[in-house]
Amino acid sequence: MEYFLPDTYILRTQRHPDGQIELTLSRDAGLPDISDILIGSTDTWKVTEVLRDSADIRVRVQRA
Incomplete structure (x- = not known):
């Protein structure tokens, strides 16, 4: 599915070597599923992994 993701819901961005x-x-922001498309104000991402955390939601994404 495609979701609009307001910038205020993105708490941190970290780039990985891969x-x-x-x-x-x-x-x-809610809990996205793998293969969901997140549409931000400047980028669009495809979710490749969901990492659950006690305080926040972490997702690994690739630019779509």
């Missing part, structure tokens, strides 16, 4: 990007999302 080319993937890890986004830390606030709980208000």
Whole structure:
């Protein structure tokens, strides 16, 4: 599915050497599934992995 992701829901962005990007999302963003498309104000990403955390939601994404 495609979801609009407001910038305020992205708490942190971390780039990895393998080319993937890890986004830390606030709980208000909801829990995306693998293969979901996240549409931000400047980028569009495809979710490749969901990493659950006690405080926030972390997802690994690739630019779509």
